[in-house]
Amino acid sequence: MRQIDHFIVGHSGGGAARSGDVFDPNTGQIQAQVALGTQADLDRAIAAAQAAQPGWAATNPQRRARVMFNFKALVEQNMEELAHLLSSEHGKVIADAKGDIQRGLEVIEFCCGIPHVLKGEYTQGAGPGIDVYSMRQPLGIGAGITPFNFPGMIPLWMSGVAIATGNAFILKPSERDPSVPVRLAELFLEAGLPEGILQVVQGDKEMVDAILDHPAISAVSFVGSSDIAHYVYKRGVAAGKRVQAMGGAKNHGIVMPDADLDQVVADLSGAAFGSAGERCMALPVVVPVGEKTAIALREKLIPAIAALRVGVSTDSDAHYGPVVNAAHKQRVENWIQTGVDEGAELVVDGRGFELQGHEKGFFIGPSLFDHVTPQMESYKEEIFGPVLQIVRADDFEHAVRLPSEHQYGNGVAIFTRNGHAAREFASRVNVGMVGINVPIPVPVAYHTFGGWKRSAFGDTNQHGMEGVKFWTKVKTITQRWPDGSPDGGNAFVIPTMG
Numbered sequence: 001m002r003q004i005d006h007f008i009v010g011h012s013g014g015g016a017a018r019s020g021d022v023f024d025p026n027t028g029q030i031q032a033q034v035a036l037g038t039q040a041d042l043d044r045a046i047a048a049a050q051a052a053q054p055g056w057a058a059t060n061p062q063r064r065a066r067v068m069f070n071f072k073a074l075v076e077q078n079m080e081e082l083a084h085l086l087s088s089e090h091g092k093v094i095a096d097a098k099g100d101i102q103r104g105l106e107v108i109e110f111c112c113g114i115p116h117v118l119k120g121e122y123t124q125g126a127g128p129g130i131d132v133y134s135m136r137q138p139l140g141i142g143a144g145i146t147p148f149n150f151p152g153m154i155p156l157w158m159s160g161v162a163i164a165t166g167n168a169f170i171l172k173p174s175e176r177d178p179s180v181p182v183r184l185a186e187l188f189l190e191a192g193l194p195e196g197i198l199q200v201v202q203g204d205k206e207m208v209d210a211i212l213d214h215p216a217i218s219a220v221s222f223v224g225s226s227d228i229a230h231y232v233y234k235r236g237v238a239a240g241k242r243v244q245a246m247g248g249a250k251n252h253g254i255v256m257p258d259a260d261l262d263q264v265v266a267d268l269s270g271a272a273f274g275s276a277g278e279r280c281m282a283l284p285v286v287v288p289v290g291e292k293t294a295i296a297l298r299e300k301l302i303p304a305i306a307a308l309r310v311g312v313s314t315d316s317d318a319h320y321g322p323v324v325n326a327a328h329k330q331r332v333e334n335w336i337q338t339g340v341d342e343g344a345e346l347v348v349d350g351r352g353f354e355l356q357g358h359e360k361g362f363f364i365g366p367s368l369f370d371h372v373t374p375q376m377e378s379y380k381e382e383i384f385g386p387v388l389q390i391v392r393a394d395d396f397e398h399a400v401r402l403p404s405e406h407q408y409g410n411g412v413a414i415f416t417r418n419g420h421a422a423r424e425f426a427s428r429v430n431v432g433m434v435g436i437n438v439p440i441p442v443p444v445a446y447h448t449f450g451g452w453k454r455s456a457f458g459d460t461n462q463h464g465m466e467g468v469k470f471w472t473k474v475k476t477i478t479q480r481w482p483d484g485s486p487d488g489g490n491a492f493v494i495p496t497m498g
């Protein structure tokens with residue numbers, strides 16, 4: 001059985017008393033065992049990070065950026081291998097696995113310009129003979145705790161910016177698909193990153209708690225489900241750390257009566273069912289505005305859903321593959337049953353789907369619900385599977401209210417040809433990331449990613465300048481070089497610029 005280990009002090013190993021199963025979601029079989037580490041493993045990583053970080057922080061930013069350039073080239077050379085590895089543990093199709101890695105690589109491209117963004121501010125002559133300037137300095141050691149659904153992109157969101165700004169970074173990836181993060185750490189080393197600057201500790205709650213309590217870790221970045229995000233936020237902050245904790249989502253797609261419905265259906269199919277719905281920026285709720293729009297949309301959605309091809313993740317014709325494990329499959333199917341019990345109309349039922357030759361794989365067919373209402377639990381909670389829910393809205397105002405009042409506020413999209421309606425919607429909706437005729441509005445790497453309400457705890461987004469702010473602290477220097485002549489001031493009065 002293949003063992004997936006920590007990556008500490010520049011090499012894989014260390015083992016653990018406990019281990020977890022890593023499945024092949026296509027077959028339902030266990031394909032590897034992942035180490036579930038302890039405080040002692042974390043301590044080894046911390047010691048290496050403490051030894052390496054001062055030297056890395058003192059390395060000039062252009063040299064740090066060159067490691068990013070080298071790493072980008074290495075990931076591109078190894079893209080096929082990385083995508084297959086990712087897909088074999090997660091279950092997303094190969095093209096989508098490449099997208100997962102590529103979106104992470106785009107953050108690395110941003111980091112290639114780190115010397116430019118780390119330039120501080122400077123005011124000459126802020127007072128008589130006085131200049132004021134600021135600099136951004138690394139925090140020291142940071143940690144990242146990541147979810148299963150983007151094992152390439154999310155570790156790179158965090159590690160890229162943390163490292164480029166001069167920190168050492170310790171990653172605790174999801175125990176469900178832990179191989180790609182280890183491979184990325186190996187490639188970073190090959191790219192010239194010193195040992196101890198990027199390390200991977202494997203584990204579950206025990207390792208997460210060790211990270212949250214460790215006094216040597218200054219900042220924790222978390223992405224996962226909302227209850228855990230809230231827990232991580234509270235415990236990390238109580239230990240005096242800087243914490244950003246992104247949580248779950250329930251993104252709505254508003255369809256205005258003037259929208260191009262064929263385009264909407266094409267966009268929705270990918271956004272609701274791509275990656276088996278296991279995306280925090282998926283669109284699992286569609287809100288047609290007005291009865292006519294609802295009827296027309298439903299009519300077009302049914303054949304589009306029937307045409308979806310569910311297959312093994314290496315099938316290049318498959319639109320999506322299996323979900324990540326049996327427990328998650330069961331959870332999604334339970335939500336479908338809850339929807340039925342609550343009185344929603346199950347128009348297409350994806351349960352009971354079996355792929356010939358892969359009967360034990362974690363496959364779920366696409367499902368469509370109509371007449372879902374805001375009172376239903378299956379609407380309030382995140383399903384995170386290939387399930388699309390239609391919630392009918394009477395008018396534009398009603399449509400703005402639905403995502404605005406939902407507990408999650410990650411992403412939202414509006415489909416319309418009316419610029420005024422789109423502009424109003426973007427300005428008023430109580431959600432962090434908005435798409436206008438863009439179904440999955442994940443911002444590009446040099447902007448920043450982050451939701452509102454229970455989709456994010458803390459006040460700083462991922463990557464872009466917000467990421468740089470999260471991983472650095474500002475030092476402001478006020479300097480004076482007296483020329484020797486007496487200044488006649490009163491040293492006992494607070495200096496003012498009056």
Ligand code: NAD
Pocket residue numbers: 145146147148149150172173174175203204205208209223224225226228229246247248249279280382384410451455
């Ligand atoms: P999860 O919350 O189960 O796990 C996330 C991380 O927390 C993992 O590393 C896991 O080991 C750890 N963890 C799990 N249980 C824990 C516990 N009891 N105590 C401490 N740590 C624990 O999330 P997941 O199932 O891996 O990922 C899917 C979730 O992540 C969805 O809710 C999805 O919306 C969310 N997500 C959010 C974003 C975002 O940016 N907002 C992006 C991707 C995924």
